Amino acid sequence: MTVPNFLDKLTGKKDAVEKTFLALVLSDHRVQAAVWKVVGTQTEIVSLGTPVEWDGDVATTNELIQAVDATISSATEGFDLEPDEIVLGLANAWVDSNGIKQSKKDLIKSICRELSLKPIGYVVIADTIVKYLKMQEGTPPTSILIQVDRRSVTLSLVELGGIKYTVSVGSSDDISSDVAEALSNLPPDASLPSRFILVSAMENTSDLVQALTAFDWQKSFSFLHTPKIEALPKDVELHATAVAGCSEVAASRGFSLESNDQGPTVESSRATKHQQVKEENPTAADFGFHPSSAKELSETLKTSHSTSVANDHLDDAPPDNEEDLNGSLDDTADLGDQDEQENLIQDKKRSPLKFNLPTLPTIRLNLKPQLPHMPKFSLGGSNRIIYVLIALVLVTVSAFAAYYYIPQASVSITFQAKPITESINITLKDGATAVDPDTSIIPATYTTKEITGQDEVAVTGTKTVGDPSVGEVTIYNRTSLPKTLLKGTALSANSLKFTLDSDVTIASKSAGADYVDVPGKANVKITASAFGSAGNLKSGTEFTIASFTKDSFVAKNDAALSGGTSQEVTVVSESDKAALLKSLKTKLSAELKNSLLPDQSSGENFYVLEDDIKIIEEKYSSKVGDPATNLSADVTLSMGLLTYNQNDIQQLVKNTIETSVPSGYMRTEIPPSVTLRDTKTLEGGDVAAAADVTLYVVPTLETSEIIEAIKGKKYIEASTFLSSIPSVVGSQITLSPNLPSRLSSLPHNADRITVKIMTTK
Known part of the structure; x- marks a missing residue:
């Protein structure tokens, strides 16, 4: 630079x-x-x-x-x-x-x-x-930006240089788990770019990159390729x-x-x-x-x-x-407020819509001409010419009268209404009986509504299942006393654990030839403590029994152990259940909001208390730990509602919003709307919010001026003129009698034209 x-x-x-x-x-x-x-x-x-x-x-x-x-x-x-x-x-x-x-x-x-x-x-x-x-x-980057500090991990999904989603989770000792948790909190339809960009000023980024590289991201998430992981300088x-x-x-x-x-x-x-x-x-x-x-x-x-x-x-x-x-x-x-006032001043300076109307010559007709008393003439000679001239005059006058008085036109003009919004901080209070202008308290009534819904998610948990190894061992007693070992006594070999399938008693040692001790022995079935083929030990393997030394007790299998198998299966995890329940709450809350539309005639409206949601009944297709590929649920929720009348809110801002209508504009028939934002549930169930009251205005128009401007014009000329009026988004002209467009024109008589004004948001 x-x-x-x-x-x-x-x-x-x-x-x-x-x-x-x-x-x-x-x-x-x-x-x-x-x-x-x-x-x-x-x-x-x-x-x-x-x-x-x-x-x-x-x-x-x-x-x-x-x-x-x-x-x-x-x-x-x-x-x-x-x-x-x-x-x-x-x-x-x-x-x-x-x-x-x-x-x-x-x-x-x-x-x-x-x-x-x-x-x-x-x-x-x-x-x-x-x-x-x-x-x-x-070029604008498309990647997953990961910001790591000692207490949190913030993940930002970047698409073409813009941050589309941002998720923060608490940090742990496992950066891969933290990032996986953050990715799970992204919307299901989010597209995941195969590029991680890591930023950390406090952590060793090389260790973080190594940990993230070792994780199998494609197995758990919908990455098209194995993500490339890069670290920016601290x-x-x-x-x-x-x-x-x-x-x-x-x-x-x-x-x-x-x-x-x-x-x-x-x-x-x-x-x-x-x-x-x-x-x-x-x-x-x-x-x-x-x-x-x-x-x-x-x-x-x-x-x-x-x-x-x-x-x-x-x-x-x-x-x-x-x-x-x-x-x-x-x-x-x-x-x-200053910005709104400046805009208001600019709006008030706008002059009303004016039209330059064409001036047409005034045609005065005597539709009942007084003809002179005509003597009787024969059709012969020069009288024939006089009769022909009289007939032509009568036909011309009649045709012009029909042209001026018979045609009629109906014109509909649709204006795009301009919204004007005033905001006020209010409190929806359950139990209040009247509007309080000083505190902006709006009366509300608390009720609950039950709603039932279903949803399904793919499960993400894993679990190892299979069969343990089994077989028979011979236990040797090298002590001078008989010994009884109970069912479940532990044996170990090669760091693997086994247990006795039944109680067994082993005789004490005895003296043999040449005074050599002969240990007592007994056979018993054993079972491996864990699944897997690792327990299929070959014959001749020695086993340590409980905490005894091999000088006292020892076991050996004459035949190899067998039957041990294992495999990893997908099972329902706690996080799967929590994610499904969260999804259902969000889904049902949105459905309830969409179903509770305001009553325009009475002004009644509803506010859903999203912090007041209780589970009435829940049924899941599988339990936590059960093998499955998907988890579905039927849930019935009870949601708290506050019912209020939006006319009360309109009354609070009536004086202010009426004076904010710009000069040259007038209110439309579209009912005012009330929108709540920045809501906060207070102690006791009351709700504080900013209420936006919006009414709609259009330019002030005199239909007589429009009629004067379009009378006598060809159909296409009149349509073009109507489209040129500011804020007009549509128009329709209906002519009677209905003639081909090249012959159609609006009546020259203003009394034969009607104009209807309509508005749309």
């Missing part, structure tokens, strides 16, 4: 010290900083700070500030002038669809205030890594964050960045210092960068983290004091 006069633009001096910046990666378990700068055509990491762990679940804000201070101090050690402008790389858990979560926003505000930092902007780590890979490889998060920040700094200071043709690849090794990253004309928005100069920080934090933000609207300089930064963070709640 070529930066003409970079130092001059930053400092105003040609020989000034190069400008440096900070990059800071923040997650719930780790923070790490780096110092970076732009040198020539490249982004250069000057130094890396030590990663510092912290516990986002229990640690205080001060502990987080101390951790950030520690990693920044280690990154800036030895600097005469420590940088204070910073780019933030945020973990997925720190953002949601509305941008940075409010709790995390407060943490960032505290960090910047206490450590005197000036935020340039932020990126979401997963997003910017994907964009970073696209910059390296030249500092890739900081590099990607710095590259995004570099693009933004360049744009905000009025100079461009040029890229070289080559850049580092995934497989290339990277030094921990003086790392150089090259890009091909990337912008800050290409990396999912969200600028945060004093005014725009608040606006950016409010927008979705997946939306690229143009980098040409930054202020000339970052905030110079704490007050500016605090204000930008505190005022975010009002920005949405």
